Amino acid sequence: MSDLSILQRVYLGFAILVAVMVASAVLTFRGQSELNDALDQVTQESMPLVIASSQTQISLLSANKWLTDVLTEQDPKQLPAEVAELQQAKGQVDKMLTTLRQQVAAHPELQGEMTALGKLVTDYLQLTQTLPTEHEALLTRLHKVNQAKGQFQVSLPQFKKNLGDMMVTIDDSFIKMLSETLTTKLSAIELSTMDALNQSIPAPIEAALKRNKMQIEGFNSTIKDLQGELKDFDNNMGHYVHGFVRDTTANEGVLAQYLALMKQQQTMREQSKQASQLIVSIQNKLEGITTQSQQLMNASIRASDRVQTQSTLTQGISIAIAISVAILVASTLGKAIRRPLKQPLRVLTEVTQGD
Numbered sequence: 410m411s412d413l414s415i416l417q418r419v420y421l422g423f424a425i426l427v428a429v430m431v432a433s434a435v436l437t438f439r440g441q442s443e444l445n446d447a448l449d450q451v452t453q454e455s456m457p458l459v460i461a462s463s464q465t466q467i468s469l470l471s472a473n474k475w476l477t478d479v480l481t482e483q484d485p486k487q488l489p490a491e492v493a494e495l496q497q498a499k500g501q502v503d504k505m506l507t508t509l510r511q512q513v514a515a516h517p518e519l520q521g522e523m524t525a526l527g528k529l530v531t532d533y534l535q536l537t538q539t540l541p542t543e544h545e546a547l548l549t550r551l552h553k554v555n556q557a558k559g560q561f562q563v564s565l566p567q568f569k570k571n572l573g574d575m576m577v578t579i580d581d582s583f584i585k586m587l588s589e590t591l592t593t594k595l596s597a598i599e600l601s602t603m604d605a606l607n608q609s610i611p612a613p614i615e616a617a618l619k620r621n622k623m624q625i626e627g628f629n630s631t632i633k634d635l636q637g638e639l640k641d642f643d644n645n646m647g648h649y650v651h652g653f654v655r656d657t658t659a660n661e662g663v664l665a666q667y668l669a670l671m672k673q674q675q676t677m678r679e680q681s682k683q684a685s686q687l688i689v690s691i692q693n694k695l696e697g698i699t700t701q702s703q704q705l706m707n708a709s710i711r712a713s714d715r716v717q718t719q720s721t722l723t724q725g726i727s728i729a730i731a732i733s734v735a736i737l738v739a740s741t742l743g744k745a746i747r748r749p750l751k752q753p754l755r756v757l758t759e760v761t762q763g764d
Contacts, residue, residue: 432727458512462699465505466692469530472498473688479541480681485548492541499534506530509698519701526694533687536680543677550670557663558606561656565599568649575645584638587631594628595653602657602664611675614668621657621664629654 475495482488506527513523569592576588598621605617632650635642656662 458509458516458702459699461505461509461512462695462702465502465509466695466699468498468501468505469533469688469691469695472502473684474498476537476540476681476684480544480677482544483548485545485552488541488545488548492545495541502530502534513698519698522694522698522701526691526698529687529691529694533684533691536687537684540677540680540684543673547670547673547677550666550673554663554666554670557656557666561652561663562603564649564652565595568646568653569595571646571649575639575642579639581638584635587635587638591628591631591635594624594631598624598628598653598657605664606667609671609674611668611671614664614671618658618664618668625654625658 472495475491475498479488479491479495482491510523510527513519572588572592576585579585601617601620601624605614608614608617657664659665
């Protein structure tokens with residue numbers, strides 16, 4: 410460096426400073442790029458995954474809530490609006506599940522959980538697909554059965570009254586005994602039937618129907634005896650007898666229809682229970698995905714923090730090196746410039762002093 414001129418030394422010093430500044434800028438830009446990549450991973454991958462998982466949970470709970478509303482609705486007029494809300498909620502579930510699949514695609518470690526979740530959701534949607542239609546049909550049948558129950562409850566007292574009125578004008582003790590026997594058997598079957606019509610569990614209803622079929626044989630035997638004793642009995646009481654036998658024992662009667670209705674209702678309750686169990690399983694899967702998603706997001710945030718810390722440290726070191734190099738260059742240039750000037754300055758000083 411001693412062979413260089415002063416101007417060359419100045420140029421060299423500035424070149425070194427510029428090189429240090431360029432290196433510092435390159436390190437700064439590199440750190441900034443790494444930080445941006447880490448933040449992009451948080452905002453574009455980890456965080457959307459957590460949000461998609463949470464939104465899928467919310468949409469499923471909403472769909473199950475509307476399903477419960479549909480299955481507990483007793484007013485047929487309100488049912489179409491609630492079914493429409495249910496279908497819309499199911500559509501939202503499909504949409505959220507598709508979004509979740511797209512987010513999970515970037516995370517191979519979640520593919521197994523996502524596959525299991527998709528199967529559970531498919532099973533839930535298939536299980537509940539026909540429940541609204543079945544419930545609507547159930548309400549229609551229930552209305553008809555309730556009408557038949559009302560007619561049955563009205564016809565029984567009329568049956569007994571007409572039978573009593575018929576016996577008033579008859580003095581035959583045997584016929585009166587048959588009438589009393591008939592009334593006793595009719596009351597026993599009536600009590601069994603009315604008790605069954607107030608049940609909501611199929612087992613006691615089915616037991617009452619079997620019991621009625623056994624007791625109706627004695628009832629029919631007494632009817633046959635009365636028909637043999639009274640020529641007009643069938644004309645006056647026949648339709649009451651046929652209606653009573655039908656409603657208490659026949660497959661098309663009110664008791665058998667009510668039993669079929671309660672069996673259908675029980676089946677739907679079981680399906681609803683299975684759907685609730687599936688919802689619990691789905692929620693557990695989603696919570697697992699959400700937990701793993703949050704762990705991934707936390708890892709991404711920690712990575713971005715490390716990158717930011719490293720970038721700050723690198724910038725600080727770069728600045729310190731730049732200042733050190735600047736001081737060293739300035740000092741070196743100063744010495745390099747002062748040394749050649751010392752001899753002329755000394756000579757000039759001696760000349761001015763007259764030496």
